[in-house]
Amino acid sequence: xxxxxxxxxxxxxxxxxxSIINCAYENTAFDYFPWYQQFPGKGPALLIAIRPDxxxxxxxxxxxxxxKSAKQFSLHIMDSQPGDSATxxxxxxxxxxxxxxxxxxxxxxxxx
Amino acid sequence: DSGVTQTPKHLITATGQRVTLRCSxxxxxxxxxxxxxxxxxxxxxxxxxxxxxxxxxxxxxxRFSAQQFPDLHSELNLSxxxxxxxxxxxxxxxxxxxxxxxxxxxxxxxxx
Numbered sequence: 001x002x003x004x005x006x007x008x009x010x011x012x013x014x015x016x017x018x019s020i021i022n023c024a025y026e027n028t029a030f031d032y033f034p035w036y037q038q039f040p041g042k043g044p045a046l047l048i049a050i051r052p053d054x055x056x057x058x059x060x061x062x063x064x065x066x067x068k069s070a071k072q073f074s075l076h077i078m079d080s081q082p083g084d085s086a087t088x089x090x091x092x093x094x095x096x097x098x099x100x101x102x103x104x105x106x107x108x109x110x111x112x
Numbered sequence: 113d114s115g116v117t118q119t120p121k122h123l124i125t126a127t128g129q130r131v132t133l134r135c136s137x138x139x140x141x142x143x144x145x146x147x148x149x150x151x152x153x154x155x156x157x158x159x160x161x162x163x164x165x166x167x168x169x170x171x172x173x174x175r176f177s178a179q180q181f182p183d184l185h186s187e188l189n190l191s192x193x194x195x196x197x198x199x200x201x202x203x204x205x206x207x208x209x210x211x212x213x214x215x216x217x218x219x220x221x222x223x224x
C-alpha cells in the first residue's frame with residue numbers, strides 16, 4: 001500500500017510564477033509532514049514542515065497548505081526562480097524517532 | 113556541508129561482489145537511517161538504527177545488512193550484488209526528539 005502519493009511527476013513553471021505540488025496520504029495517525037528539496041548530486045534537504053494542528057505554514061516564498069479532512073497537503077512556491085529548479089519530495093511520518101515515508105518526487109523546472 | 117558524511121562518493125563493482133558503505137551522522141545525532149534512491153523507485157527506506165540498536169526495517173533485502181557502532185557511525189553492507197542494486201544510497205540522521213532528517217550527499221553505487 002502506497003502511504004503517500006505525490007503529483008505531478010514533473011512541472012515546468014515560468015520565472016515569477018507559482019509552483020504547486022500536491023501530496024495525499026492514507027494514515028491519519030501521521031503527525032509530521034515535511035517537504036524536501038534535492039539538487040542533482042546532493043542529498044535531500046529539509047525545506048519546510050508542518051504538523052496537523054495548523055492549516056498553513058509559510059517560510060519566505062515557500063508555503064505548506066494542509067487539509068486534514070481530505071488527507072492532503074501541498075507545497076506552494078511563490079515567485080518561482082530558476083534556482084528553485086530541483087526535485088521536491090513530500091514525506092509523512094511521526095514525531096519521534098521513526099522513519100519517514102517519501103513521495104515519489106516532483107521534478108520542477110523554472111524557465112527564465 | 114550538512115554534517116552527515118558518507119563514503120565513498122562513488123563505487124563501481126561487479127555483480128556478485130560485496131561492498132560496504134559508511135555513514136557518520138551529524139554530531140550528537142543518535143538515529144541513522146538508510147535509504148535507497150533509484151530512478152523509478154524514489155527514496156525507499158531500508159533500515160534505522162538508534163544508539164547502536166536496530167529500530168526499524170523497511171524494504172531491505174536479505175542480501176543487505178547494516179550496523180551502528182559505539183561511535184555512532186553506521187555501515188551498510190551489500191552482498192551478492194546484482195545489476196538492479198545500482199542506485200544512490202543515502203544515510204540521514206536525526207537528533208533527540210527532532211523528526212527532521214539531515215541527509216548526507218550519498219554514495220552512488222554502480223554494479224556492472
